[in-house]
Amino acid sequence: MAAAQTLVRIFPQLGDSLFLSLAELPTPLERIPRLENGAARFIKREDRTSPIYGGNKVRTLEGLFAHARRRGAQRIWSMGAFGSNHAIASAFHAPRVGLKTGALIFPQPPTRTAQNNARALVALGSEIRTMPHAAFLPVAALRERFRHQGDYLMLPGGASPRGVVGHVSAALELEAQLREIPPQQHPKRVILAVGSGCTTAGLLLGFALAERLSLGEGRAFRAPIVHAVRVTPFPITSPANILRLAHSTARFLEPALGECVRFRPIDLARRLYIDREHFGGGYGKPLRKRGAEARRAFESSDLPFLDEVYAEKSGAAFLALAQALPDEPLLYWATRAPQPLPIPPPKALHAAPGAVRRFLAAKPIRR
Structure with a gap:
């Protein structure tokens, strides 16, 4: 069953309306x-x-859907690449809370994962608008805002304070789980893929908050380094951008939480590491040999499937760190949804935008 976010249980003054329960x-x-x-x-x-459809974006959507519903929106729009996980998560979960979905999407390298996501977006009935490049997103968003003034537009990946707070809660949730484990075994690094920066910013702020709360309650929790493996380019995944998002989320929470959520940017920066070694040839491009090795290693260890766009890169980084730091406890943050995706009927596929059909017909990049 869905359960309340840890953040609201610790700080009930935030109120029940901050999240819509999905996870x-x-x-x-x-x-x-x-x-x-x-x-x-x-x-x-x-x-x-x-x-229904898992992964890290479910936590992101709980805060954003709650805000959309409070504003009386009938449709919620995601923005991202053709194979956006955020768009797919929205298309799966929005109908659960009475929202229709739309997606403003732009091209990316054709991989099987991205094509499967784009195909599912068509099958799930989202209203789709395409543009030739990510640079056109602001114009496309303004156009939809004027065309459908009651609709709710999310930033790419949900990267806004209302999307980040779910991951602040995830960090507090992890700290509570670690209380059953001796402090010397607590992870010193948390490794994850960073795309929009939403999850990374939330964990960075949440771990700092968890450390502060644990000190006040006499527990020994040390905020781990958030080791974010770049899968989207600079400046989206720059340290400055992630720190800015963490800071704006802290400001969003401060009226209810007070000084306990105030942190100096330099203190958060010390706990953030951007891994550029596993970016590969760019966004959406497979890591090739290291990615394939990581996928096989995860399969042999009964761990989640690694896709070639995001998880192979973070998985490869995790395995490299496990070898390089044998005496340091590590944690891998699994963000990929495991569920099979729907396939659209021919009629729906034929009605999809031409750019999407051409993307689906392209030969996928080999791993």
Whole structure:
């Protein structure tokens, strides 16, 4: 069953209206015995946020859908690439709360994962608008805002304070789970893919808040380094952009939480590391050899499937760190939804925008 976010349980003054319940929480925290050759190895199963369609975006949507409903919106728009996980998550979950969906999307390299997502977006009946490049997003968003003034537009990946707060809560949730584990085994680094920066900013702020709260309650929790593996280019995944998003989320929460959520940017910056070594050839392009090795290693360890756009890159980074830091406890933040995706009927596919049909017909890049 869906459960209340940890953030609201700790701070009930935030009120029940901050989130619309979509996720099944808490998500499991598991050990990875096959990768332990010394220090502890963990995985946070964000892939299991929902049996309908899981992954990290479910937490993002809880805050954004709540705001859209309070504003009386009938349709909610996502923005991103043709294979946007955020757009797919929205298309799956918006009907649960009475919202229609739309997607403003732009091209990306054709991979099987991206094509499967674009195909599912058509099958789920989202209203689709395409543009030739991401640079056209602001114009497209303004056009839709004037065309449908009652609709609600989300930023790419949901990267706004109302989308980030779900991941602040996820960090507090993890701290609560770690209380059952000796402090010396607590992860020193949390490794995840960073695309829009929404999850990364939330974890960065949430871990800092969890450390502050634990000190006040006499517990020993040390905020881990958020090791964010770049999958989208600069400046989207620049440290400055992520810190700005974390700071704006803290300001959003401050009226209810007060000084406990105030942090100096330099203190948050010390806990953020942007991994550029596993970006590969660019956004949407497979990591090739290292990505394939990571996928096989995860499969042999009964870990979640790694897609070539996001998870192979973060998975490869996690495995490299596990070898380079044998005495340092590590945690992998699994963000990929595992559910099979729907296939549109021929009639719906024929009615899709021409740019989407051409994208689906393109030969996918080989891993």
